Amino acid sequence: MSFWVATEITTQPEMKNRVATIEKFIKIANHCFKLNNFNTTMAIVSGLNLNSISRLKQTWEVVDPKKKRQLEKLEEIMTPLGNYKAYRAYVAEMDTNCPHIPVVSLMLKDLLFAHDGNPTILADKETKTLINFSKLKSIYDRVAIFSKLHKSNTFQIPKDTPGFVIAEEYCQHLRRLNEQQLYKYSLLCEPKVGDEHLNLRGKWMTQK
């Protein structure tokens, strides 16, 4: 599994660059949220909450408090508590014609549970079989969201934004490290207190 957000942060040996990267990601997540791109917002917020990032206490202390508050607001909406209750409530209140990108993984999960969690055929007391229309309606409601997304206005992407071509090129090749490597880089950024890896960090800094 690969983590772009965590990779970009943990591969910055200098603290000021690390802090700048975190603040940039918070800004990106905020912009995505305002654009109603909830999929990317969720991805970035959960990336910033990874263990290898959240353990960088010294780095987080230096992050701008205003940015931290913005992140907290996003976390309140994207929290998984109550089966993403806050996020579902937020989306329900939105204008149905407003283009948005939902969290696709959550939609797939809902469909899976709607299908597997409810029987399609119900057995009646008199051994008559009944079709569970409640289940079918539940599945239809979720699939209908996709149909609405196709029919509603799509995002008007301003491709003449400065730097769009570079950004598009960058997005095709996102840097990724696996969990083990990320934790190792995280230890290099901020070793555990009293850890002998301090020497390794010094060696890594001189090699850069």
Next chain:
Amino acid sequence: MCLAWKPDFQNEVAKSLTVEFFNAISASFGNGNDQDKVLDTKYGAKFETIKKSFQKRLDSSKRNSTLSQTGSGSNQTQSFHNRDSGMLRDYSPSVVRAAITKTKVEFAAVETDAIVIALTDKEQGQLLQITPLTLLLHLWQSKEPLVLDLIKPINDMVESFNAVSPNLIVDEFLGSHRNYHPT
């Protein structure tokens, strides 16, 4: 008349050094004693063949390189025919320069607004390719090769989410989906 691109083989310094090398290896081994004569007999012809082969390539590349000659003064570079492959190829300098100078884009160099728009554009493109029928039939869990094209947009979207951060939802609840890797 303006000179267009010349192949490096016509670089005078490089050419003269290379010619010198091939002349040296094809020359006689020594002063004519018996041992040298044996070596000359054994290897002389081979080195002479190598030298002639090199000379032939040098001559053919010289004939094939093109000078752009236009009365109007435009800077258009003419394509030329590669004798070896028989295919017409465009060796215009912009193509060569672009291939050589392509650099990796760093995260710090990308504008925030631009990356937001690029990510949104990419995700919207993937989302619009997902058909409701694919979801209704739970095809994303299928391993049938016939439905690969149909489920590719869903896999692409999940994969791009994974590229950003761990897909906690999928890991927790969609184990069968995660195990499916379309070729």
